[in-house]
Amino acid sequence: xxxxxxxxQKLFECLADxxxxxxxxxxxxxxxxxxxxxxxxxxxxxxxxNVDGASRRTETIEKTLExxxxxxxxxxxxxxxxxxxGPGLYSSRLCAHGISVTGIDIxxxxxxxxxxxxxxxxxxxxxxxxSFFDIDYDGVFDCVLQIYGELCTFSDETRNRxxxxxxxxxxxxxxxxxDVSTRALRMREGVKNKxxxxxxxxxxxxxxxxxxxxxxxxxxxxxxxxxxxxxxDGEVKTYRLWFHDYSLLTISQVLNNNGFEIEYIWSxxxxxxxxxxxxxxxxxxxxx
Ligand SMILES: C[S@@+](CC[C@H](N)C(=O)[O-])C[C@H]1O[C@@H](n2cnc3c(N)ncnc32)[C@H](O)[C@@H]1O
Numbered sequence: 001x002x003x004x005x006x007x008x009q010k011l012f013e014c015l016a017d018x019x020x021x022x023x024x025x026x027x028x029x030x031x032x033x034x035x036x037x038x039x040x041x042x043x044x045x046x047x048x049x050n051v052d053g054a055s056r057r058t059e060t061i062e063k064t065l066e067x068x069x070x071x072x073x074x075x076x077x078x079x080x081x082x083x084x085x086g087p088g089l090y091s092s093r094l095c096a097h098g099i100s101v102t103g104i105d106i107x108x109x110x111x112x113x114x115x116x117x118x119x120x121x122x123x124x125x126x127x128x129x130x131s132f133f134d135i136d137y138d139g140v141f142d143c144v145l146q147i148y149g150e151l152c153t154f155s156d157e158t159r160n161r162x163x164x165x166x167x168x169x170x171x172x173x174x175x176x177x178x179d180v181s182t183r184a185l186r187m188r189e190g191v192k193n194k195x196x197x198x199x200x201x202x203x204x205x206x207x208x209x210x211x212x213x214x215x216x217x218x219x220x221x222x223x224x225x226x227x228x229x230x231x232x233d234g235e236v237k238t239y240r241l242w243f244h245d246y247s248l249l250t251i252s253q254v255l256n257n258n259g260f261e262i263e264y265i266w267s268x269x270x271x272x273x274x275x276x277x278x279x280x281x282x283x284x285x286x287x288x
Pocket of ligand 1: 033083107
């Protein structure tokens with residue numbers, strides 16, 4: 001077969017693949033958060049103070065921490081574990097309040113940035129680059145944080161495994177503070193179905209094409225944003241970002257089944273009063 005014919009066939013397969021609905025939580029490319037180029041784009045997104053991107057905007061982060069300290073009495077001497085701490089935007093501010101924080105993240109770039117910042121600011125931080133599925137703490141922390149919907153990205157089995165790890169890491173009576181997205185957010189953002197050409201950007205440093213396709217699994221409150229990235233040299237990678245959204249009822253059931261009970265809920269981690277139909281549910285759950 002001619003080279004150009006093979007190329008055409010490959011492109012045709014990519015297009016066909018881009019509209020095939022995957023099995024729920026079917027894996028895509030494993031290297032995402034720690035990919036050398038994507039992690040650079042992610043760090044830029046984390047550090048943009050004005051956009052809710054990889055982290056929320058600075059104003060929201062500051063309000064959230066004010067709420068944690070004033071209303072939840074997270075105080076000097078408490079031991080906090082921040083799972084998926086990114087570049088340490090929450091961890092470093094908590095540490096500056098005298099709280100002892102351990103930050104875990106799988107992205108080397110984010111952890112390197114966080115460590116460098118901590119040195120510059122004279123903060124005694126414990127930042128560790130590893131997967132939060134590989135931690136092994138037993139009864140160490142007063143509080144575990146997981147901020148910006150990370151719990152929604154896992155299948156039920158994987159989520160329950162993580163809740164078990166968090167439960168074990170907490171002291172008796174310790175608190176797990178996190179947020180989950182709801183179906184309302186997903187419906188507002190809507191299905192994406194487009195392709196674009198880039199000279200270099202978020203996914204790749206050089207010329208590439210992205211086939212972006214959203215898939216809805218309404219009976220499971222699950223959603224997939226899929227990105228097929230085609231490089232100029234013909235390399236093709238499929239990235240799958242899964243979201244399992246929750247309602248107050250479903251997240252309560254999950255927590256109860258995994259040894260937690262809900263202490264507080266809000267519509268946002270800054271302490272906004274909970275309203276049915278909100279985009280997010282922020283939760284403080286007590287280990288029982
Ligand atoms: C949406 S970002 C939120 C970061 C941070 N919590 C914030 O709000 O600023 C999710 C973070 O989780 C990290 N992450 C994803 N999977 C992880 C894993 N298995 N173990 C550790 N970190 C992980 C990513 O590298 C990323 O920094």
